[in-house]
Amino acid sequence: GGDAEELPQLSVTLAGEAPLAVSWNLQQVDAPADAQLQITGDAGVATLTLSPSGAWQLKLRGPDGAVMHEASGLPQPSPTGPLEPLLSSWKSVCHTADLAEASLRSLKRGRTIQVFFDEPSEQQTFKSVMAAGGCLLLLAAPAVLALFTVIDALGLSPLSSSMFRLWPLYLLAPVVLFLLLQVLWRVFPKGESRRE
Numbered sequence: 078g079g080d081a082e083e084l085p086q087l088s089v090t091l092a093g094e095a096p097l098a099v100s101w102n103l104q105q106v107d108a109p110a111d112a113q114l115q116i117t118g119d120a121g122v123a124t125l126t127l128s129p130s131g132a133w134q135l136k137l138r139g140p141d142g143a144v145m146h147e148a149s150g151l152p153q154p155s156p157t158g159p160l161e162p163l164l165s166s167w168k169s170v171c172h173t174a175d176l177a178e179a180s181l182r183s184l185k186r187g188r189t190i191q192v193f194f195d196e197p198s199e200q201q202t203f204k205s206v207m208a209a210g211g212c213l214l215l216l217a218a219p220a221v222l223a224l225f226t227v228i229d230a231l232g233l234s235p236l237s238s239s240m241f242r243l244w245p246l247y248l249l250a251p252v253v254l255f256l257l258l259q260v261l262w263r264v265f266p267k268g269e270s271r272r273e
Contacts (some may be wrong), residue, residue, distance in 0.1 A: 113125070119140070120140070122137075123135070123137050123138075124136045124138070134149040135147070135149070207259060210255060211255060218251075218252075
């Protein structure tokens with residue numbers, strides 16, 4: 078189809094803090110059933126091939142094209158095996174997912190997209206937690222409001238009528254608590270550690 082014809086023309090360029098640019102190109106290989114990853118650099122070319130039978134093969138070639146190292150039958154990760162050896166940390170998984178998404182956006186737009194792997198600060202983490210808590214509060218408040226309205230209309234109040242009639246004020250308490258938590262990080266400032 079049209080997508081298959083466009084694949085060889087797609088490319089992604091990545092750049093980091095070091096003066097090193099990395100390009101990613103999609104190309105068809107001789108055997109369409111093979112999956113192949115080729116890394117080209119000043120020291121040579123590394124080619125990792127996965128055949129349809131599941132056999133892995135690694136070839137390292139020098140700048141002159143001569144094979145410097147060759148290995149086949151590399152161990153394959155088992156889908157039922159432990160994930161710890163495969164995934165070093167949750168942070169690396171998140172970075173990989175971010176990189177994959179940025180690469181797809183770059184392919185679709187046809188231009189370079191910057192990827193940042195900054196360490197989240199305490200303030201950013203707090204804001205994320207508060208945003209999630211605010212969304213949960215906004216979703217829960219109408220549900221609780223509807224529930225108490227139905228209970229009040231049916232006259233099924235489990236509490237005495239004087240206490241139960243104040244239920245709108247009970248909805249206000251979590252909102253006030255949420256707003257107080259918003260300024261908590263300003264009340265107890267903590268100096269951020271700087272990395273040299």
